[in-house]
Each structure stands twice: as C-alpha cells, then as structure tokens.
Amino acid sequence: MVSRWEVSFLRLFGFLLWAIGAQAQDVARLAVYPGPTAAVHMPDSVTGFSIFSSQDLSGNEVRVGHRAYTLHTQADMEIGGFVSQLFLVDTPLAQVVLLPRDTWPLVYIDCYKGGYGPGVAVAVGQARANGKAGTCAPPPIIPQSVWRQGLKAPKPGPGATKVAHVVIHHSATSNTATDYLLAVRNIYLYHVNYNGWDDVGYNYLITADGSVWAGRDGQGMVDGDNVKGAHFCAKNSGTMGVCLVGDFTLASPSDTALGSLRDLLAWKLEKEGLQPFGQSFHPTGAGDGFELPTLCGHRDGHRPGVYGGCQTECPGDQVYVHMDSLRAAVANRLVSCGYAVGSDRGAHPVETEATYLDIGKEAQVYDLYGRWVGSLVWQGQYPSAYSSGWYILSQVQGEEWVRAIFYLGLTN
C-alpha cells in the first residue's frame, strides 16, 4: 500500500515538528513529535483521522477547524498502543492542531481518504431505493460492494457465528459530518488499516438519515447478519454488532435512525427466534461468561469482578438511556407482524412488573422514545383511551418516579 515516502521538517512556534508521511491511495500515516502545540499539515483528500500512540492521551485536545475535541483513546492489545476515536469531516482537512497538556511521545496521525466519485453516490441511492419494505422485513440495506467501490477489499474468508445477542454501538464520530457515505467509507478505512481488522468491525451501520449500511461482508459465503464481527471486546462469537454513526454521549440519535434500528432488530430477532426482553449466557471463554440481555449496549459487556473487558462508554448515554424503549419498540414491531413476544423482563431490573405500579394512582404515559402522550389512572388493565402498543408508564411512588414498560392492548 505504501507507494511513496516523504519526510519533512517544519518549525512551528519554535518547536520541532517532525513528520514522516506514508502516502497511499486511501490512507496515510504521519509520525509527529509535537511540542506544546503543533499544527500538522494534512496530505490531500483527508476526510478522517485518528491518533495512535504508545501512551494513553485521553483528555488532551485536538483542534479541527474551529472546534476543539477531547481525545478518548483506547488500549488495543493486538497492536500494542492506544487508538483515539475517529474524527470525520465532510470536506478535506488542511490541518489539525494538537494541543498536548504535557510532553507527548511520538504519535501517529492516521489519515483516511474515503472520498468517492459521483458513480458511487448514484449506486448507493439505487441500493437504498431498491430495498424491500414490509412487516418485519429488514429496512433497505446498502451492500458493502456498493458503498465500498474504489477502496481495497476486506480480507477473504469471513467467519460465521450463530447470533444470540445484538450489541448496539455508536461510532463516537463527529455529528457535524453529514456526508454519510463518506463517513462509512472512512470508518471502514479506520478499521481495516490501522486497527488491522479483516473488515469493518460491525455487521451494520446506521446513519442519521436512517440509511442502513451493510458492515462486515459475508463475501457470498455467510449472510451479513451472521458474519462474526470485531466489535465486542474480542468475544464476538454469538453477537451481531450494529453501530449508530455519530457521538451520542450528549446528543440523541435521530428518530429516523432509531426507526431503522428498530426494523433491523425486529427482523433479526424474528429470524433467530429471539425475544426482545430476553437474556442468555454470553460465554467469554474457558467456561466463563455472564448473563447478557439479548438486545444490549456495548458497555453491558463490562462486568466488574466478572469480566474486565469492554470498559467503554459506548453506545453513549443518549443511546443507552433508550435501550428499554428500543426493546419495547422492537417488541411492538414484532407484535404487529404476528410474532409471539414473551413478557420475561428478568434481564432488565430498571423495568418493573406490571403489578408494580400502584392501582388507582395517576401514571404518566410516554411513547417508546420517551415523549409524553398522556396520563391515566392505572387500573392494572388495558385503558381503551390508548391504541394498542408498547408504552412507558411512569408514576410517583413515595419520593421516586418508577417506570415500567407495558403492552397496552387486548392481547399479549
């Protein structure tokens, strides 16, 4: 992949910046010794970058255009260092400014050039339009062969796995990047080049416009939803990974994206005979493991004292807070297509049993996205004022608000 080496010396604010760039078609790696600050000139056509270092640089800042971002780096044992989140922009970056708090070691800026020609955008638009629609059908899925055009192929020979858990992620990438095709291509380059993975880590990616992008490619041998990915702390067997593209630490995902996620999950659960409120054992190797909700967030894989992996904020607080609603939304969709949804909620202690709400007391009623739709006096039975479906009911008990997810309907 390395076609040309370039070495340049730049003086900046009196400090030496040493950059060695490995120029390739889709990627470039810059080696930088930053002083107290360093403006790094980027190669042409860079629309994404991440930072690799031998040290944990979390908490330091990076300026991209007029915005400053805090670095979050994660240890990667396989490649022996720390990898930052991926930064994405819609138009090529001229420079990135590093703002180290202390002396930094040599760092590498890994640059991604996911740019595409007009033909790729047209093909993606056609794939999106050609998708099937219908009850419990998956949303239209844009094949990797369509969105990846012009980038190098993944490694051959994908592995297969029988899915028992679906793990929700966010990409922790800039929400200001709205060229979603470009974002997906750069995420692919981020995963396959410097993470050293065989292919993009997730089985699916969903962007704010609701588009669903096929992730890890089955290459004609495995269905995309059963390809073993690289997203869940190296214990990927038995899981399917879905990534909401964006940073949902503070911002909420769009309703459109959540709608596509719901449809994708309902389709997969029906296909595998899984339950949206279920849980099952997730093995972490050598007889170890733990109970994991069937629909879970990446951070659910971290169990202090049980399993030390997966210490992460992923999928972001603003996705994680909606996991109950998401399970209910999936259940609602499954019910609408005649699938028998069980009411086992043992996996989710934040939810309460139907009988837990106080009879005869007022409860507030919210839809599956937490939007208030009304109130009722809870009588422990179907209130005919509401159309059948899943709702979140919340009630004051003593000093606390309690909440529960209910199917309000004539049959359940």
Ligand SMILES: [Zn+2]
């Ligand atoms: Zn994740």
